[in-house]
Amino acid sequence: SAIENAPEYDDYSLVQKALVEKYDEIISADLNSMNKEEILAQIDKFNAIKDELAENAKAYAAYKELMEAADELRNSGYSGDEADELYDYLEETAETIISEKSYSTEEINNESQSLSEKIEIVKTNCLAEDMDCTNLLTNPNFNNRTTGWSYDTNYADGAWGGLSSNPCVERWNDNFNFYQTVTGVPNGVYELSVQAFYRPSGSTTTSYNDYIANPENNDDIIAYIYANTSEQKIANIASHTYSENLENNCEQVAEGIYVPNGMNSASAAFTRGDYENTVRGVVTDGTLTVGIKQLNGTVAGRWTLWDNFRLTYKAMDFDAITNMIENYNEKIDEISNSTLEEKLLSELDNAHNAAYNATDGKEAFDALVSLINIINECQNSITAYEKVLEAISNYDEIYGNSTNEAVKEEAKTIANEIQDMYSNKSLTTDGAYEAIDKLTYICAKLRLPNNYTEATDENPVNFTSVIINNSFEGANSNETGSTTGWTYSTGANDVGAKDITNETYVITNGDGDYVFNIWASSSTFDYYVYQNILALPAGTYELNALLASDKNNTISLSANGVSADFTTENEKNVATEGSVIFTVEENDTVEIRAYSSSWFKADNFTLTYYGTNSEKVSTTVDNLNNTEKATVAAIYNAAGVQVKELVKGINIVKMSDNTVKKIFVK
Numbered sequence: 001s002a003i004e005n006a007p008e009y010d011d012y013s014l015v016q017k018a019l020v021e022k023y024d025e026i027i028s029a030d031l032n033s034m035n036k037e038e039i040l041a042q043i044d045k046f047n048a049i050k051d052e053l054a055e056n057a058k059a060y061a062a063y064k065e066l067m068e069a070a071d072e073l074r075n076s077g078y079s080g081d082e083a084d085e086l087y088d089y090l091e092e093t094a095e096t097i098i099s100e101k102s103y104s105t106e107e108i109n110n111e112s113q114s115l116s117e118k119i120e121i122v123k124t125n126c127l128a129e130d131m132d133c134t135n136l137l138t139n140p141n142f143n144n145r146t147t148g149w150s151y152d153t154n155y156a157d158g159a160w161g162g163l164s165s166n167p168c169v170e171r172w173n174d175n176f177n178f179y180q181t182v183t184g185v186p187n188g189v190y191e192l193s194v195q196a197f198y199r200p201s202g203s204t205t206t207s208y209n210d211y212i213a214n215p216e217n218n219d220d221i222i223a224y225i226y227a228n229t230s231e232q233k234i235a236n237i238a239s240h241t242y243s244e245n246l247e248n249n250c251e252q253v254a255e256g257i258y259v260p261n262g263m264n265s266a267s268a269a270f271t272r273g274d275y276e277n278t279v280r281g282v283v284t285d286g287t288l289t290v291g292i293k294q295l296n297g298t299v300a301g302r303w304t305l306w307d308n309f310r311l312t313y314k315a316m317d318f319d320a321i322t323n324m325i326e327n328y329n330e331k332i333d334e335i336s337n338s339t340l341e342e343k344l345l346s347e348l349d350n351a352h353n354a355a356y357n358a359t360d361g362k363e364a365f366d367a368l369v370s371l372i373n374i375i376n377e378c379q380n381s382i383t384a385y386e387k388v389l390e391a392i393s394n395y396d397e398i399y400g401n402s403t404n405e406a407v408k409e410e411a412k413t414i415a416n417e418i419q420d421m422y423s424n425k426s427l428t429t430d431g432a433y434e435a436i437d438k439l440t441y442i443c444a445k446l447r448l449p450n451n452y453t454e455a456t457d458e459n460p461v462n463f464t465s466v467i468i469n470n471s472f473e474g475a476n477s478n479e480t481g482s483t484t485g486w487t488y489s490t491g492a493n494d495v496g497a498k499d500i501t502n503e504t505y506v507i508t509n510g511d512g513d514y515v516f517n518i519w520a521s522s523s524t525f526d527y528y529v530y531q532n533i534l535a536l537p538a539g540t541y542e543l544n545a546l547l548a549s550d551k552n553n554t555i556s557l558s559a560n561g562v563s564a565d566f567t568t569e570n571e572k573n574v575a576t577e578g579s580v581i582f583t584v585e586e587n588d589t590v591e592i593r594a595y596s597s598s599w600f601k602a603d604n605f606t607l608t609y610y611g612t613n614s615e616k617v618s619t620t621v622d623n624l625n626n627t628e629k630a631t632v633a634a635i636y637n638a639a640g641v642q643v644k645e646l647v648k649g650i651n652i653v654k655m656s657d658n659t660v661k662k663i664f665v666k
Contacts, residue, residue, distance in 0.1 A: 179291025202301020227281025384432035
C-alpha cells in the first residue's frame, strides 16, 4: 500500500536525477513475483530511498533560496569584485547545478555553504552609497516573531503580536533594550528607519490631550531608536490620528478622532506607512548595533510599539555627515555649559572646528568620528563630576554629624584636596572615580562610633550608624523614603522604599514611615537586597533586621558569609526579627543581605559591636537554642548527612517545633 501510494517525481522535480531513477526502479518492481522476505526487503529499500529523496529535495530547495537571495543582491545594486564573482557563479555554476540535478545531498549542502559565504561577503563588502542594506538584519519586519533579535536581560523583552499580515513588537509598562548587532560591515554612516511610537501616559486619551496642548514638547518621550551611539526619540502616539477605528482596536480620543490602542491598530497604522522615525549612526570598527530602548521609565501604563527596521548605507556622503555634525551643535553647547575636566573642553573645541572645516566625505567622516569620541569623553567626565559633587555633599553632612574626632582631621585633609581639584576642573574621569572611592571610604570611617574600642559583650556599642539608610527613610536630609546605599534584584514589578500608609506595605512593628518591599510576578525570582559596609574594625558583630512576608514564608539574613533562615511567624503586616552573629577582620568589606525565594519586606537593619574579645561566636546551634522558643533537634550537612555540630558550608537545622533553618558557616 505504501509503495502504491508513493509520491511521484518527474523531470520538473528539483531533486537529484540519479535518486529518482533508483526510486522509480524500486516502486515499479513486480511485488507479485516476490516471496514474503523479498517483499519486506523491497519495502525497506523503498523507505530508505524515500527518506533520501526527501532530504535531497530539502537540500536543493535551500540552495534555490540562496540563489534567489543572491539574485536580490544583484537587483539591489551591490557591485564590486566580490559581487561580480558571486554573479558569475550564479550564471556559470548555480544554473548548471539546478538544471542538471546531479548533486547528492552532501554535495548540494556543500554548495549551499559556499554560496552562503559568498553572499555574506557581498553584503558586507560591496555596499554602495545610498544603497538599501536592510538585508544585513535578520528578520527586520518581525514576520518570524522576534528571531534574530536580542534584549538586555536586566530589563524586559519585547512581546510579539499584531496583524498576521504585518506583525509588530511592543513593551508595556516596563523598561527595555531590544537590539540586533551585525559585524563585518563597511565603515561609514548608516541611516536607520523604524516605525515606532511611544505613549507617555497610561491613558491614550490623556496622551492625546497633552500632545494637542503642546505638540512641540517631547520631554515626556523617553523611548529611543538608536544606531551605535546615535539615538533619536520616537514619535508620540498622538502624532497620528485617524477618522476611522482601525481594526476596531483604537481609542476614540475626541469626536470622530481615533488613536491606536492595541497591537492590531498599530499594525494597521504601520501598514499605512505612519510613525516613521530616523537616526543616523557611525560605524568605525565594522560593527553596527541597532535597536530601540526605554531605560528610565516610571509612569504606569507607558507603552512602546515598533516594526519594520530598515537600513540605508550612506557611506561617507559629505552632505549626510555635515548634517550629522550640525545635529551635534546643541549637545556641544550643553557640554560647554557643564562642569567637567577643563582639558576636554579644549579638545572638544578643536574637534568641532576640524569637523566644520572638512572639505570632502572622507575628511568629514574622520572628523565626525573624532568629534563623537570627544563628546562621549566629555559626557563621561560630566557624569563623573556630578558624582564627585554628590560625594562631596554627602561627605559634608556626614562630617558634620560625626563624633569620631580621631578620624575628622584625616578626612578634612582628603576632602579639601578633592574639593580643590573639582573646583580647578583638573580631575580626569578616572581620577574623579578614585576621588569618590576615597570620599566613600573616609565617610565610612567617619560613621564609626567614637567609643567603639570600649565595646564588650556586657557593654556593646551600637554600630547602626555605619549602615547607610538602615530603615529606608532616606540617606540624608534631602531624601524622604529611598533605597540609597542598597542594591536589590532587577526586574521586580514592585520594588523600593514604600510608604507604610499604604496597607500593602505596612509593618506595624516597623521603624519610621518607609519599608523596603520587593515583589515580582514571576514564580521563580531571586529576591534580595544588600549593602556593602567598608572600614569595619575587627571583632564580633550582630546584625538584626525586621523581615515580613506571607505567613510561614522563609527569609534569610546574612552578614560576612554567615547566614540563617527565618520563618515568618505572622501575617505580612507584622515583621519577624532576624539576627546573625559574625566576625570581621580589620578593614573587611562586609556584605549584609536579606534574601528569599518569596516576596518580602525588610526594615530597620541594626548592627551591634561586641569588641575584639567577645565570647560570642558566629551564628551557631547555641545561638539558636538560646534565642528561639524551639530547640535544635538535628543538624544535617549539605549532602543530607546528620552531623553533631555545625560544619563549614550549608547546614540544615531541624528544630523541635519541626521548623527548618538553613545556616551557612564561612
